Amino acid sequence: MKTMTKKKSTAVLPLNTILAGDCIEAMNSLPEESVDLIFADPPYNLQLKGDLHRPDNSRVDAVDDHWDQFSSFAVYDKFTREWLKAARRLLKPNGAIWVIGSYHNIFRVGASLQDAGYWILNDVVWRKSNPMPNFRGKRFTNAHETMIWASKSEGAKYTFNYEALKALNEGIQMRSDWVLPICNGGERLKDSNGDKAHPTQKPEGLLHRVLVGSTNPGDVVLDPFFGTGTTGAVAKMLGRDWIGIEREEAYREVATRRIASVRKFDREALQVSTSKRAEPRVPFGQLVERGMLRPGETLTSPSGKIAKVRADGTLIGDDVKGSIHQVGAHLEGAPSCNGWTYWHFRREGKTVSIDVLRQQIRAEMTDRPH
Amino acid sequence: MKTMTKKKSTAVLPLNTILAGDCIEAMNSLPEESVDLIFADPPYNLQLKGDLHRPDNSRVDAVDDHWDQFSSFAVYDKFTREWLKAARRLLKPNGAIWVIGSYHNIFRVGASLQDAGYWILNDVVWRKSNPMPNFRGKRFTNAHETMIWASKSEGAKYTFNYEALKALNEGIQMRSDWVLPICNGGERLKDSNGDKAHPTQKPEGLLHRVLVGSTNPGDVVLDPFFGTGTTGAVAKMLGRDWIGIEREEAYREVATRRIASVRKFDREALQVSTSKRAEPRVPFGQLVERGMLRPGETLTSPSGKIAKVRADGTLIGDDVKGSIHQVGAHLEGAPSCNGWTYWHFRREGKTVSIDVLRQQIRAEMTDRPH
DNA sequence: CCGCGATGTGAATCCTTCC
DNA sequence: AGGAAGGATTCACATCGCG
Numbered sequence: 001m002k003t004m005t006k007k008k009s010t011a012v013l014p015l016n017t018i019l020a021g022d023c024i025e026a027m028n029s030l031p032e033e034s035v036d037l038i039f040a041d042p043p044y045n046l047q048l049k050g051d052l053h054r055p056d057n058s059r060v061d062a063v064d065d066h067w068d069q070f071s072s073f074a075v076y077d078k079f080t081r082e083w084l085k086a087a088r089r090l091l092k093p094n095g096a097i098w099v100i101g102s103y104h105n106i107f108r109v110g111a112s113l114q115d116a117g118y119w120i121l122n123d124v125v126w127r128k129s130n131p132m133p134n135f136r137g138k139r140f141t142n143a144h145e146t147m148i149w150a151s152k153s154e155g156a157k158y159t160f161n162y163e164a165l166k167a168l169n170e171g172i173q174m175r176s177d178w179v180l181p182i183c184n185g186g187e188r189l190k191d192s193n194g195d196k197a198h199p200t201q202k203p204e205g206l207l208h209r210v211l212v213g214s215t216n217p218g219d220v221v222l223d224p225f226f227g228t229g230t231t232g233a234v235a236k237m238l239g240r241d242w243i244g245i246e247r248e249e250a251y252r253e254v255a256t257r258r259i260a261s262v263r264k265f266d267r268e269a270l271q272v273s274t275s276k277r278a279e280p281r282v283p284f285g286q287l288v289e290r291g292m293l294r295p296g297e298t299l300t301s302p303s304g305k306i307a308k309v310r311a312d313g314t315l316i317g318d319d320v321k322g323s324i325h326q327v328g329a330h331l332e333g334a335p336s337c338n339g340w341t342y343w344h345f346r347r348e349g350k351t352v353s354i355d356v357l358r359q360q361i362r363a364e365m366t367d368r369p370h
Numbered sequence: 371m372k373t374m375t376k377k378k379s380t381a382v383l384p385l386n387t388i389l390a391g392d393c394i395e396a397m398n399s400l401p402e403e404s405v406d407l408i409f410a411d412p413p414y415n416l417q418l419k420g421d422l423h424r425p426d427n428s429r430v431d432a433v434d435d436h437w438d439q440f441s442s443f444a445v446y447d448k449f450t451r452e453w454l455k456a457a458r459r460l461l462k463p464n465g466a467i468w469v470i471g472s473y474h475n476i477f478r479v480g481a482s483l484q485d486a487g488y489w490i491l492n493d494v495v496w497r498k499s500n501p502m503p504n505f506r507g508k509r510f511t512n513a514h515e516t517m518i519w520a521s522k523s524e525g526a527k528y529t530f531n532y533e534a535l536k537a538l539n540e541g542i543q544m545r546s547d548w549v550l551p552i553c554n555g556g557e558r559l560k561d562s563n564g565d566k567a568h569p570t571q572k573p574e575g576l577l578h579r580v581l582v583g584s585t586n587p588g589d590v591v592l593d594p595f596f597g598t599g600t601t602g603a604v605a606k607m608l609g610r611d612w613i614g615i616e617r618e619e620a621y622r623e624v625a626t627r628r629i630a631s632v633r634k635f636d637r638e639a640l641q642v643s644t645s646k647r648a649e650p651r652v653p654f655g656q657l658v659e660r661g662m663l664r665p666g667e668t669l670t671s672p673s674g675k676i677a678k679v680r681a682d683g684t685l686i687g688d689d690v691k692g693s694i695h696q697v698g699a700h701l702e703g704a705p706s707c708n709g710w711t712y713w714h715f716r717r718e719g720k721t722v723s724i725d726v727l728r729q730q731i732r733a734e735m736t737d738r739p740h
Numbered sequence: 741c742c743g744c745g746a747t748g749t750g751a752a753t754c755c756t757t758c759c
Numbered sequence: 760a761g762g763a764a765g766g767a768t769t770c771a772c773a774t775c776g777c778g
Contacts, residue, residue, distance in 0.1 A: 103492065103518070140494060140544050146493070149510075163682075176510045269681055273684055325764075325765060422752060425767080502750045502752070505769055506768055511769090554750065555772080
């Protein structure tokens with residue numbers, strides 16, 4: 001049990017449960033700034049069915065009925081603005097949101113996100129490896145959906161596990177287009193008649209990438225359009241807490257059973273590749289203090305520049321003094337320089353990066369608890 | 371010369387010329403319902419702040435041109451609504467429009483299109499085969515742009531050359547995601563200093579596909595943000611008439627020279643858009659995302675070595691972490707190792723190579739959408 | 741003439757901590 | 760809060776010079 005050290009406590013959050021009812025009301029019942037990530041798969045239906053049908057239920061009569069069209073969009077926009085506002089209230093200052101949609105609704109969602117103060121980080125295309133073809137041959141195969149990833153506001157320090165995503169992509173930076181199959185086969189949930197339990201069940205692979213990339217273990221993930229609970233299932237596997245909101249009882253039942261049968265991955269398996277940025281800072285002076293480098297010793301750069309180490313952990317070159325970074329930048333005429341990878345020293349006839357010494361110190365630091 | 375068979379004559383249209391000046395005024399000076407297709411590459415409103423440097427300290431040449439500066443979303447929206455309205459007036463009843471953009475502007479454009487009465491037919495993603503990476507590792511590689519294809523109104527009988535596009539795509543129905551390289555090399559126009567003539571020149575392959583798919587020979591294509599005239603050049607090659615509107619004299623001059631040197635039925639662009647099929651690269655992480663292997667699961671090697679799968683698609687052994695290849699090489703004391711053939715998992719009492727799973731994914735990727 | 745390494749570059753909302 | 764300083768970060772091609 002955590003102690004309440006923060007003003008905004010998460011103690012009252014209904015973690016790892018599905019709330020029944022309207023998502024806007026449900027979100028407004030939760031404490032503000034309590035959620036790390038929101039994943040939302042809102043309804044697309046502009047004038048098809050459900051509660052977002054056109055107010056007068058009239059038929060769209062081709063060409064020029066602009067007002068009618070606009071009124072239907074206006075209803076959808078109002079709904080979108082309201083749930084996005086409620087969602088934003090729930091997000092911690094450094095929280096983020098993902099919304100998925102198709103061309104029917106994603107442009108309205110994206111514009112509403114921007115208007116609400118969210119800051120778009122990327123749009124990500126889910127490129128389906130096995131889409132349904134366009135049977136009548138009147139348009140392109142609708143082979144993708146669009147996700148928008150946005151932070152709560154401009155300048156927020158959103159979570160992005162860059163190295164983990166790079167590892168998932170076998171060493172190459174993850175792109176904004178993701179190739180994944182649609183959800184079918186054994187993963188597709190069926191009802192008692194053997195029909196699909198939900199019309200738009202998302203593949204777990206999609207949520208895996210979203211959650212590995214933009215949350216950490218222990219984070220709270222909310223899904224206001226929970227459906228059959230893909231977000232909850234993957235969150236549980238990955239050791240994240242989750243909250244679902246779903247209006248339809250049938251979906252809540254399917255989701256509850258589904259998530260109950262999910263096992264969390266081993267703790268070791270949840271460890272993920274991390275970047276250098278996450279490692280503790282080591283001042284260059286420590287290498288001198290510890291005798292790894294001696295004052296007066298000469299360092300060299302790949303480009304053949306030279307500087308000498310001073311007792312206080314600064315360098316001195318021909319016409320410049322300062323930190324390893326400053327001297328490197330000056331000698332290269334560059335706006336900045338990473339001195340750790342720039343400078344090298346000699347030992348036993350070999351040239352070695354000073355970063356190797358930093359790694360030694362870091363290894364010592366993590367060996368024993370302090 | 372065509373005979374005037376229609377009520378709305380195209381006789382007064384300034385065909386195959388570039389109009390100078392503001393695109394809204396220029397469009398309003400043209401006769402209504404006179405154009406078959408509009409292709410528009412409006413300013414993206416990138417909102418860039420400071421400089422950006424590559425890891426090698428070179429500076430990225432940003433799009434900081436005055437024409438891309440807008441003081442707020444409201445100003446951008448007003449501009450968008452106005453040019454979309456002028457464009458719609460020009461379209462014949464069965465005409466259509468394509469607009470290209472990025473996440474900075476495309477949601478506003480899409481919503482404005484819908485509000486103006488256009489009817490979206492598809493959104494099409496241009497997946498760049500060689501995008502600029504994200505240098506700071508803070509977001510996903512911005513590897514695509516979005517195009518919206520819309521008819522003038524719902525129910526309009528837009529042009530769609532299904533079979534021609536299918537033929538372009540080696541006999542498979544054309545999808546809503548198109549892989550094309552960015553415009554560089556010999557196709558990229560240079561000014562007298564050898565610098566790029568325009569910061570955002572689009573590849574001819576993109577326009578080739580748009581025009582083959584949604585116009586017929588003899589149709590009139592208008593581009594209100596003509597730039598260096600890619601639309602005009604490809605339209606001329608394909609035997610379509612074109613009209614360009616461009617505010618900047620320098621761009622008009624480049625475009626004029628460019629189009630003059632184009633021959634009708636020059637098939638350069640077609641060559642670019644045919645795909646070169648290599649075996650698709652499958653990152654090991656996909657097996658994890660897709661649930662084919664479970665984080666925490668143990669892999670074994672023929673020599674009896676062991677490692678566990680992590681959620682990010684890396685492996686962890688006794689004293690080593692990394693990719694399937696790195697961990698295999700380390701455990702064997704070898705300089706390198708093909709992890710795909712080295713590692714095995716167990717299913718139903720049998721030991722199976724992970725390469726079997728890769729083959730399954732590759733089979734899916736080459737599946738046809740039928 | 742070919743191959744290889746060095747160099748250049750593309751619509752980009754691209755850092756974090758300390759004082 | 761604003762400025763200074765530390766130091767982390769790239770993929771796919773095209774072009775060119777050199778051996």
